[in-house]
Amino acid sequence: xxxxxxxxxxxxxxxxxxxxxxxxxxxxxxxxxxxxxxxxxxxxxxxxxxxxxxxxxxxxxxxxxxxxxxxxxxxxxxxxxxxxxxxxxxxxxxxxxxxxxxxxxxxxxxxxxx
Amino acid sequence: xxxxxxxxxxxxxxxxxxxxxxxxxxxxxxxxxxxxxxxxxxxxxxxxxxxxxxxxxxxxxxxxxxxxxxxxxxxxxxxxxxxxxxxxxxxxxxxxxxxxxxxxxxxxxxxxxxx
Numbered sequence: 728x729x730x731x732x733x734x735x736x737x738x739x740x741x742x743x744x745x746x747x748x749x750x751x752x753x754x755x756x757x758x759x760x761x762x763x764x765x766x767x768x769x770x771x772x773x774x775x776x777x778x779x780x781x782x783x784x785x786x787x788x789x790x791x792x793x794x795x796x797x798x799x800x801x802x803x804x805x806x807x808x809x810x811x812x813x814x815x816x817x818x819x820x821x822x823x824x825x826x827x828x829x830x831x832x833x834x835x836x837x838x839x840x841x
Numbered sequence: 842x843x844x845x846x847x848x849x850x851x852x853x854x855x856x857x858x859x860x861x862x863x864x865x866x867x868x869x870x871x872x873x874x875x876x877x878x879x880x881x882x883x884x885x886x887x888x889x890x891x892x893x894x895x896x897x898x899x900x901x902x903x904x905x906x907x908x909x910x911x912x913x914x915x916x917x918x919x920x921x922x923x924x925x926x927x928x929x930x931x932x933x934x935x936x937x938x939x940x941x942x943x944x945x946x947x948x949x950x951x952x953x954x955x956x
Contacts (some may be wrong), residue, residue: 828889
């Protein structure tokens with residue numbers, strides 16, 4: 728079945744440093760989604776990428792979707808302590824109807840040293 | 842902003858006991874999900890539900906698990922005879938419809954501890 732792989736598993740940075748997490752799918756994706764989970768919290772939707780080669784920005788966060796629609800990355804510029812959490816990519820399976828579900832990567836836990 | 846609500850936030854139970862976790866999805870959403878997250882691990886799909894029946898279930902969702910939508914608002918996950926390895930955070934999620942709405946909205950989760 729479809730697998731979504733994510734690296735690194737952990738990343739510790741000093742506040743102000745940049746951070747990147749990478750996601751790879753074993754199959755071509757119709758879209759890819761990114762979620763953030765704060766420690767002790769639940770996954771919260773960040774963004775969805777749909778088009779090949781798409782790049783989207785949310786303030787200091789930059790999301791990219793690969794040309795082949797099998798990989799994606801999230802880059803945070805100048806990390807802050809509020810960025811702490813686990814970042815998950817998730818790829819959809821199914822057509823969008825009742826058989827639709829998201830398959831999550833293992834996530835990258837980001838810790839930021841103030 | 843509409844949200845998915847889950848109860849209880851934390852449940853401690855003895856091995857072999859039945860547990861029911863409750864969820865109230867967003868009111869105009871049509872697709873409902875249960876996911877599980879063992880501490881420190883990834884979010885794993887358990888089951889999806891649409892039109893009052895299970896759409897798909899994972900290998901984790903064995904005969905000990907069941908889901909139900911007993912009325913127009915609640916969506917429940919029942920574990921008939923809990924095992925130690927069922928200890929995890931259980932997230933309910935819902936999705937609006939298939940047209941341009943692929944995003945899942947997650948509840949805050951129910952932490953299940955089996956002793």
